[in-house]
Amino acid sequence: MFKIALKDLKLFRADKRAMLLTFLLPIPLITLFSLAFGGMGSSSGSKAMILIAADEDKTPTSKRILQQLDSLKEIDIKLTGLDTAKNWVRKGDEDAVLILHKGLKDSLDAGKEMPIELVYDKAKQVQMGLYMSVLSGNLMRIVGTKSMEKKAMNRFDSQNPGMDSAMKAGVHQMIASNFDGGSGADGKTANSDGGAILKATAMEAQKENAPGLVQAVAGTAVMMLLFSVAGLGASLLQEKEEGTLKKLLFAPLSPQSILFGKMISANLISIVQMVVMFSFSWLVFGLNIKQNIPALILMILATAFACSGFGVFLASFAKSRAQVQGLTTLIVLTMSAIGGSMIPAFVMPLWMQKMAVVSVNYWSIQGFYDIFWRVLPVTDPVFLSRVGVLFLIGLVLNLLAIRMYKKNILNIA
Amino acid sequence: MIKVENITKSYADVVALTGVSFEIKQGEFYGLLGPNGAGKTTTISILSTILKPDSGSVIIDGFELSKNPEQCKRSIGVVTQEIALYNKLSAYENLLFWGSLYNVPDAGLKKRIEETLQLFGLADRQKDKIETYSGGMKRRINIASALLHRPKVLFMDEPTVGIDPQSRNLIFEVLEKLHTDGMTIIYTTHYMEEAERFCDRIGIIDKGTIIAQGTLAELKSTGGIKESIAVTFTNLNEDLQLKLKEALLGDFHFSKQILTYYSAQIRTDLSKLILRCNELGAEISNIEIQKVNLETVFLALTGKQLRD
The missing domain is CATH 3.40.1710 (abc type-2 transporter like fold)
Known part of the structure; x- marks a missing residue:
């Protein structure tokens, strides 16, 4: 399992273009959204x-x-x-x-x-x-x-x-x-x-972090993470298409350990991606990431777990890499739209706000608001409930992935 | 070393194996030949543990496959037809990864990698990424990756498809060495000369069952297949054909301008045949002696060419 994960990390490192896209592509987007949302608060909206x-x-x-x-x-x-x-x-x-x-x-x-x-x-x-x-x-x-x-x-x-x-x-x-x-x-x-x-x-809970900045960083980070992990999950299908999955099954490994290895590497890369994005926001935009490090770590772990679960689920559900690409675009953009990555959830109509709870983006963005804006302690039940929901989403998606992996992926002989 | 007893396998309403049985001794080089769709891949997939048979039993290295799949996996190495390597990793990194899956200790594994790279003539390219390798070089590494844990049994599924002569020769040298060292090898190929060159015994599979097996000599004698003389005429018409049919004794047939004459004593019958043709006014443009080989055996048994 760990050998599979290590191999995947090596492959990821070896593919310089993919690595640059994973870590650098979110940065211009964060910059763009930070500039766009930085002065947020003077605009208007409507809702019941x-x-x-x-x-x-x-x-x-x-x-x-x-x-x-x-x-x-x-x-x-x-x-x-x-x-x-x-x-x-x-x-x-x-x-x-x-x-x-x-x-x-x-x-x-x-x-x-x-x-x-x-x-x-x-x-x-x-x-x-x-x-x-x-x-x-x-x-x-x-x-x-x-x-x-x-x-x-x-x-x-x-x-x-x-x-x-x-x-x-x-x-x-x-x-x-x-x-x-x-x-x-x-x-x-x-x-x-x-x-x-x-x-x-x-x-006003915390004066250092403008809510627009928190929105821009968290919203973009989660959206880009979902795109990245979908690509990582698709590597499972690549292994199937290129014959290496079959070869892995010849080895004395349980078939599940191959999937678990993928989950581990997807989680680790997700965590690193989040750390890179928040570090960039700290260095360039002054987001105070040090104000509640335990909560930040917990939320990054929870978000990475939920997002990587999404990626692995998608790969197990789809039957080809082309399907993964299509589904990724559709699902990630939809979740990002309703979950508040593109525009803050609170400016959306009430019915959309209610729908937002089905997206990973919503829980994660709200969690980062808790940390950077509302300055809730790590033990706060509201914050912990958001962490819990993310871990639960990740758990459900991973369990579904295991089930579909047996049905869709292992059927290769 | 391997005992396969009456394995069957069906996919939905397609029957892939109807009851395959064979036995392979330790150190034996066994060729499994059959036309496409005959059941070769299904058999290899079952033996290499990635597919479960519907019934029957398989014993590898003394372990019942259905009860000890992990132990069986440790005893086998599999070289697939497709090149299953990570293109973005170097040859060394690939071998290190594939070897590590079998829990070979690190130091021992690194030494084996060095030795294997030397054996396959790729030691100087070990740090290059696989994506920079030629097809033949990739295929060499593909085989090397199945040998690092020193398997007792090696399954090879058409390991020389589409490669350059240099790589082919290197692979042949390695196969001979492995065979000499006592490794049990199961080999599928579409190249008759490879099967004839390496295999101690050959099993011919068709329509999901082994229809013949034995040494090459045994197979040649299977079904009374004889050598033949193919005589091409320039003036073969119905009248001449009738005269030849009346004059010749034994097993023969006509096809267009060619007379194919089967014989157990080819040298004696050849001169008699030429003499008789001359007597009947037949003008011969070509004479070809067709010896019995695996191809003819295969054709006689399956009704198909080996490469069909």
Whole structure:
């Protein structure tokens, strides 16, 4: 098994062109995507919005605001505790959390600044823009006029401290009736002040690694790795076509050990390819790969295992190298498109985001976001779950490869 | 050394072997001949452990193949018809890899590689990649790679197809040496002269069964195959043919302008035949004596040329 793996590595090393393509081809792509996504966060997108909310005020006023927001067709409010919500955002499970801080009612009554905050994952600024555009207008309609009405009354009271209370009440009534007339159901009261009602705070976990860079490096790395391992897997079919597989079967080896040898070499080359790509990103683009080395190693191993499993599976499934080439192009490009290698998953429609979970790319890219952007520790359950999914994908693909290898490849006599 | 008893093999609805049996002694050079599709490759595939027979038994070097395939694999070396080498690796790297699969200790293996490269006249090219080799050189390395673990039995499936005379001669020299050293060799070929030159015994397989086997002399006497005289006439017509048929005794036949006369005493019958032809006014343009060889035996037994 190890002899087969060693031989494959020697063959790989001997084929200078293949080696250059494996290690150097991803670099211009990483560069291209890094430059393209580097400033990401100012673009826009669209999708149905589920908004997590935390009610710290817990007053009838705060409840009414949330109910009104929930009644809007653009927003579906899901209430949870503040810590849980922040944790979800920090881990990338949710895009943002709307927090109604304690003292909301008092501030509203006093005409002070509204303690309403939208905390969001800075890696998802696209969604943030959408949330802000929807929330600002509606919050202005719901609470903004009340706040302005209070501000006007307070200003009047401070400018006319000697006025008797009966007269003040009359003026207040006039002010209130003016604002009532302006806050119709058509929501036209929303104005430029609306933004002031909602404070937006990015949950910024790690400042060194721009999310665009993480996206570019991880997305390209996984996509290119899938292409590389498909080629490595095809070497099994090459052995079959050139007669060396038959010759290997004459030797005192179990047929499975030949496949396992291929798996080992595919894994090792995958690991080296990932290391080269991340090292390049570190040296050229300053991606801080040293901030969580254990997690990085684990994610590289998991990604390499899943991707090499894909390559070996493909080789066992296909019946010729031409089939492998065709299937590789089709499957890798599809997985890369839906999995977020080409464009970030979060800017895609919701149905595509749901489909993304079937791709290796998605789990791996999210894992690298965990490391470089969300800065989750290696022991974090969310991070470990992504690692687990990748190992599971690899395991399933390898098991399928073993099964198909017996049926398709060993039938050579 | 090898005992094959009544092995059968079918692929879907195609019967490849209907019951093949033969025995090969240690040190014997055994030729397995047969037309294409006769069952040679299936037999070799079963003996070399990559195909399981439907029934029957095979014993190699005292080990039952179905029970001890690993042990049998250690006893055999296989030279396939296709050149199964890694083109991007050097000859030395190829040999090191193939030898290592048989767990030959490193030091011993390196020494054997050196010796084998010398034997095949490729020591000075050992560091060159296989892709730079000629077809004949590749074929030499292909054979060398099957010898590094010193197998007791060597299966060779047409090892000299499409190679230059120099490589062919080198391979022949190696085959003679291996035979002299006592290696048991099973050899398939389409070249009659190779089989006649090397094989102690020959098995002829056709339609999935061994139809004849023995030494060359034994095969020649199989089925009473005789030598023949082929006489070509310039004026053979129906009338002359009729006269010759009446005048000649024994086994003969006509084909176009040629009379083929079979004889067990070729020298005596030749002069009689010429004399009789002259008496009947037949003008002879050519006379050819056709001796019994493997080709004629093969043709007589299978109805096909060896290279069909």
